Amino acid sequence: MDERTIAELQAGLASGEFSSRELTTAYLSVIQQVDKQGPALNAIIELNPDALSIANALDAERRATGARGPLHGIPLILKDNIDTADRMMTTAGSIALAGSIATEDATVTARLRAAGAIVLGKANLSEWANFRSTHSTSGWSSRGGQTRNPYALDRNPCGSSSGSAVAVAANLCAAAIGTETDGSIICPSQTNGVVGIKPTVGLVSRAGIIPISHTQDTAGPIARTVADAAAILGALTGVDPHDTATHASGGRFLTDYTSSLDRDGLRGARIGIARKGFGFDCRVDAIMEEAIGMMARLGAVIVDPADVQTPDALGKAETEVLLYDFRADLNAYLAYLGPEVAVHSLTQLIAFNEAHRDAVMPYFGQERLLLAEEKGSLDSEPYLAALETCRRLSRTEGIDATLEKHQLDAIIAPSGGPAWMTDWVNGDHYTGGDGPPAAVAGYPEITVPAGTIFGLPVGLSFIGGAYQEPVLIRLAYAFEQATQARRQPTFLPTVDAKR
Numbered sequence: 372m373d374e375r376t377i378a379e380l381q382a383g384l385a386s387g388e389f390s391s392r393e394l395t396t397a398y399l400s401v402i403q404q405v406d407k408q409g410p411a412l413n414a415i416i417e418l419n420p421d422a423l424s425i426a427n428a429l430d431a432e433r434r435a436t437g438a439r440g441p442l443h444g445i446p447l448i449l450k451d452n453i454d455t456a457d458r459m460m461t462t463a464g465s466i467a468l469a470g471s472i473a474t475e476d477a478t479v480t481a482r483l484r485a486a487g488a489i490v491l492g493k494a495n496l497s498e499w500a501n502f503r504s505t506h507s508t509s510g511w512s513s514r515g516g517q518t519r520n521p522y523a524l525d526r527n528p529c530g531s532s533s534g535s536a537v538a539v540a541a542n543l544c545a546a547a548i549g550t551e552t553d554g555s556i557i558c559p560s561q562t563n564g565v566v567g568i569k570p571t572v573g574l575v576s577r578a579g580i581i582p583i584s585h586t587q588d589t590a591g592p593i594a595r596t597v598a599d600a601a602a603i604l605g606a607l608t609g610v611d612p613h614d615t616a617t618h619a620s621g622g623r624f625l626t627d628y629t630s631s632l633d634r635d636g637l638r639g640a641r642i643g644i645a646r647k648g649f650g651f652d653c654r655v656d657a658i659m660e661e662a663i664g665m666m667a668r669l670g671a672v673i674v675d676p677a678d679v680q681t682p683d684a685l686g687k688a689e690t691e692v693l694l695y696d697f698r699a700d701l702n703a704y705l706a707y708l709g710p711e712v713a714v715h716s717l718t719q720l721i722a723f724n725e726a727h728r729d730a731v732m733p734y735f736g737q738e739r740l741l742l743a744e745e746k747g748s749l750d751s752e753p754y755l756a757a758l759e760t761c762r763r764l765s766r767t768e769g770i771d772a773t774l775e776k777h778q779l780d781a782i783i784a785p786s787g788g789p790a791w792m793t794d795w796v797n798g799d800h801y802t803g804g805d806g807p808p809a810a811v812a813g814y815p816e817i818t819v820p821a822g823t824i825f826g827l828p829v830g831l832s833f834i835g836g837a838y839q840e841p842v843l844i845r846l847a848y849a850f851e852q853a854t855q856a857r858r859q860p861t862f863l864p865t866v867d868a869k870r
Contacts, residue, residue, distance in 0.1 A: 373859065380545055440606075454473035482606055500530075520827075548593070551569045551587075558786070566594050569816045572587060581704055640672065647679070655788050698746050785832070789802070815843055823870070
């Protein structure tokens with residue numbers, strides 16, 4: 372099943388080449404061979420014990436009434452901060468939530484099930500979606516351990532949707548769902564050579580997802596192709612009474628984003644180059660310059676430079692907003708959990724981590740949790756001022772201003788640099804990229820494989836205005852089809868310096 376697209380898998384199911392049960396069995400076998408043994412990627416934190424019985428039921432339904440749609444019988448992996456009302460836990464990778472079984476599906480989960488998708492299992496992640504420590508190691512959680520990069524096992528997978536991206540890259544599933552507050556879909560997707568869509572905040576419901584920030588959180592698809600990601604996105608959208616942010620998407624969301632797939636989609640498009648995101652690595656710059664040249668040859672109008680202004684005040688304001696949001700939003704989620712769970716507030720979580728320091732904090736601490744605990748309510752003046760600063764600098768004076776000034780269809784920038792060595796002593800050391808404005812604004816971003824450095828993937832990001840996913844998908848698909856830059860991982864123990 373390696374590298375088969377969702378459309379190809381659906382064709383195989385429709386023709387009888389294989390059944391959903393056989394497809395699910397195949398993925399479960401690969402997970403045992405590649406994730407639990409062999410390279411031992413450690414991307415999957417838990418498997419769904421009911422996956423095969425669900426596949427059986429979907430096979431029977433297909434025979435009786437046909438397929439529900441493009442996801443019928445397709446096995447997907449969900450990040451372990453997304454509620455599933457089944458026999459799997461939802462823990463955000465923390466042993467503090469061990470035994471937490473959701474009583475309701477997250478809206479994302481429910482919509483995928485309604486589309487006929489099989490929830491194959493849960494993916495490991497950076498614990499608490501990487502909002503625990505100021506010097507954390509991405510892909511590590513106290514419940515799941517360390518996820519490894521499939522291109523070079525000693526390299527980091529980035530996060531926080533580490534396991535989701537690794538599972539897709541290594542063909543452990545057809546596709547996966549990740550979540551992002553700032554970089555948590557884009558970074559692991561680009562680092563693991565796959566496509567990630569970070570949607571407009573409010574396009575996809577967050578109800579039933581362990582939160583960081585109602586201001587910036589979103590869920591989104593991670594897949595091997597733009598077409599697969601587009602197919603999944605259409606199943607996730609819609610107004611949800613349980614998430615007020617989705618109300619603004621009424622009349623603006625689509626249920627089928629595959630209609631935007633156009634091989635000639637770059638012709639006539641005005642593409643702005645965010646030069647401020649360049650310069651951190653000459654090899655990444657070379658890949659980007661080749662990509663820009665390719666877009667020009669495909670008929671795009673290149674506007675260079677077209678930088679988004681991001682003063683230091685934006686980063687400071689974002690940190691302030693996230694700390695306030697985290698305290699309020701996580702307390703609301705934890706308070707909802709049943710008595711079988713050890714913690715029901717941020718205060719109790721901090722105490723639990725301290726009491727279980729050897730298991731929870733062997734490599735890094737909980738500085739962000741402590742900072743969040745000190746914050747006040749969401750109607751406090753410092754919070755409201757920081758929120759206003761974020762929206763003004765990232766939207767009005769940021770992305771919106773740049774798009775309008777140059778009449779752009781999208782802005783492009785490097786998604787990041789090649790994966791760094793996993794380092795439990797010093798933590799993560801990110802390299803480059805220009806994603807924070809889109810994350811803070813709550814605007815869409817798509818990363819697509821653009822090339823490799825010593826066999827390690829490098830991605831290119833398309834960034835647009837609110838609800839401009841159809842435009843970005845059109846551009847990203849045309850770029851992907853022209854470049855065909857994705858390379859399947861080979862699970863090397865370390866980087867091959869001759870590549």
